[in-house]
Amino acid sequence: MDTPRESAKVTIFGNDYHIQASENPEYIEKIARYVDGKMRELQGRSTVSSSTKIAILVAMNIADELHRERRHRTGWQEQLDEKTAELARILEEAGGD
Secondary structure, eight states: OOOOOEEEEEEETTEEEEEEESSOHHHHHHHHHHHHHHHHHHHHTOOOOOHHHHHHHHHHHHHHHHHHHHHHHHHHHHHHHHHHHHHHHHHHHTTOO
């Protein structure tokens, strides 16, 4: 069964796009504003004028953010797993079930 598709019109870096996704239009617009903001931020602090090059650099920056967040989350999950194992050991030693 196909997932219902939502549609939103967004503007990114001066270009209009009609985006269809399974997310609601407000979420699509939020993501588009984020990408647009990142592109404008990079444009403001760079000598790069090609919108294609700016888009690629922004994609690299966002991919870096994603990978850093995943690494951070993995670290937290490992700590949680260690603490859970430690608590299970303590309960077992204390005679718990």
